Amino acid sequence: MTIHICHHPDCKVPVPPKMLACQKHWFALPRPLRAAVWAAYRPGQEVDKRPSDEYLAVILEVMEFWRNA
Numbered sequence: 001m002t003i004h005i006c007h008h009p010d011c012k013v014p015v016p017p018k019m020l021a022c023q024k025h026w027f028a029l030p031r032p033l034r035a036a037v038w039a040a041y042r043p044g045q046e047v048d049k050r051p052s053d054e055y056l057a058v059i060l061e062v063m064e065f066w067r068n069a
Helices: 023-028 031-040 053-068
Strands: none
Touching: 031 053
């Protein structure tokens, strides 16, 4: 079993596989960015490991936000 952790660069908190981040880092994101993540998310992508290009583009925005926060 693989442990999934928060994607914030400085965090190691375990989260469910369908979640991008722990509660602290998720709610630190601006609401429009959180909405964009959910809009691009496809149920089951964490199982088949095939996120869409749109999802990956939003995740790049999230990572950029976290790096500059």
